[in-house]
Amino acid sequence: MRVRVLITPKEGLLDPEGRAVKEILEDNGYKVKSVRVGKVVELEVEDPSQVKEMVEKFLYNPLIEEYVIE
Amino acid sequence: MKFGVCVFPGSNCDYDTYYVLRDVVGVEVKFLDFRETKIQNIDCVVLPGGFSFGDYLRAGALASKTPIAKALMDFAQKGGFVVGICNGFQILTELHLLPGALLRNENLRFVCKDVYLRVENSSTHFTKKLEKGEVIRMPIAHGEGGFYVPEDELRRLEERGQILFRYCQEDGSITKEANPNGSVGNIAGVCNETFNVFGLMPHPERACEDLLGYYDGLLLWYSLISA
Numbered sequence: 542m543r544v545r546v547l548i549t550p551k552e553g554l555l556d557p558e559g560r561a562v563k564e565i566l567e568d569n570g571y572k573v574k575s576v577r578v579g580k581v582v583e584l585e586v587e588d589p590s591q592v593k594e595m596v597e598k599f600l601y602n603p604l605i606e607e608y609v610i611e
Numbered sequence: 612m613k614f615g616v617c618v619f620p621g622s623n624c625d626y627d628t629y630y631v632l633r634d635v636v637g638v639e640v641k642f643l644d645f646r647e648t649k650i651q652n653i654d655c656v657v658l659p660g661g662f663s664f665g666d667y668l669r670a671g672a673l674a675s676k677t678p679i680a681k682a683l684m685d686f687a688q689k690g691g692f693v694v695g696i697c698n699g700f701q702i703l704t705e706l707h708l709l710p711g712a713l714l715r716n717e718n719l720r721f722v723c724k725d726v727y728l729r730v731e732n733s734s735t736h737f738t739k740k741l742e743k744g745e746v747i748r749m750p751i752a753h754g755e756g757g758f759y760v761p762e763d764e765l766r767r768l769e770e771r772g773q774i775l776f777r778y779c780q781e782d783g784s785i786t787k788e789a790n791p792n793g794s795v796g797n798i799a800g801v802c803n804e805t806f807n808v809f810g811l812m813p814h815p816e817r818a819c820e821d822l823l824g825y826y827d828g829l830l831l832w833y834s835l836i837s838a
Contacts (some may be wrong), residue, residue, distance in 0.1 A: 554759070555793065557719050599676065602669060602705070605712045605759060 542585070544592050545611040548601045549579030579606070612836045614640040615653040617683075617699075619674045624660035624696065628816045632657075635819050636832045645677045655692035655835055656683060658699025660752070660814060670713065670755045671701030680706055692736065692835060693808040697753055700800075700810030709803055709810045710764055710773075714757035717793025721754040725825075726791055726813060728799050729779040732772045735802060737809045740834040746783045747827035749813040751791060756812040758794035758801070765795055776800035776811060 550556040556577050563576040582600055584592060592610055601608045614632050618625045625642065632640040643650065645663075650656060664673035674680060680702065687693050687708050695703040703709040716722055725748055733743045741747065760768065768774055776799040780789045790797045792812070800811030815828030 555714065555717065555757070557715050557717055557793075561719055599672075600668065602672070602712055604761075605714065 542589055544584045544589055546582040546596050547609045548606050549577045551605055551607050554605055612638055612654045614638055615643040615656045617643045617658050617679055619645045619663035621663045621665055622659050622661035628657050628659045631816045631819045638836055643679055645679045648678045648682055650682045650686045658695040658702050660697030663698055671705040674702045675705035687808050690807055695810035696814055697812055700812055703810045708808045709801055711758055711760040713755050714759050715755050716757055722791045723752040725750050727779050727781050728776040729783050731774045731777055735806050737834055738775055740830045748825050749818045749828055751813045753812055756792040758798045773802045774798055775802055
């Protein structure tokens, strides 16, 4: 089965990439409260019960990121 | 004192570091392939700069899951000396051998220039040939060098003297202008709690010869070999 993991910079942590995107969006006339740029990791696995462990041990850094498994 | 320089796919300061240790400092040094599972007859391992595994996932993240990285954990826990330069510093934080993480530079630019560093603690194996408060000069070249730790951890690092270098002005003052990447507290280099693992973003191996205009980096290597 396919599992999608969304990893984003932690709320409140400086995210210069998100800030740059926000500024350009605003320069183009869009109203945006905040932008955070992260990444998507799509895993195809037989046993989805291991995904959480893979994310926590490998894919994300708890100090600076948070994640959601879809 | 015998040195080992780790080589990951994408390391690009490995030969500079090897050259400086062997030909300028004059110590025994060998390369350590990332697939090696043991670190033997080595007193100090250097993780060189570069873009190990193309910086994929996060800078240093994939290198921190290799066989040599696992051997390095063991090596460090037994008290072996470890120095991580630039990408090597990123690998050490991913390994949790050093606190914190290195974020994308605040200005989003890859920064390649000389910086001044103020010595914050000169009583470590890595800095004993320097003076506390002394200002030295070295080059930096990185896109993800913004050192980050939460506030309470930052305070603990300061109390324990784990911060060895801060970015400063030529006169030693710590200012926002002197901070090239948005690091908290202008931090350029930190040690672990037991002071045998050290990571820094500046490149001491590129500052070891008169021909290049500076040799402040040599003081780090000389500190180590007098350990």
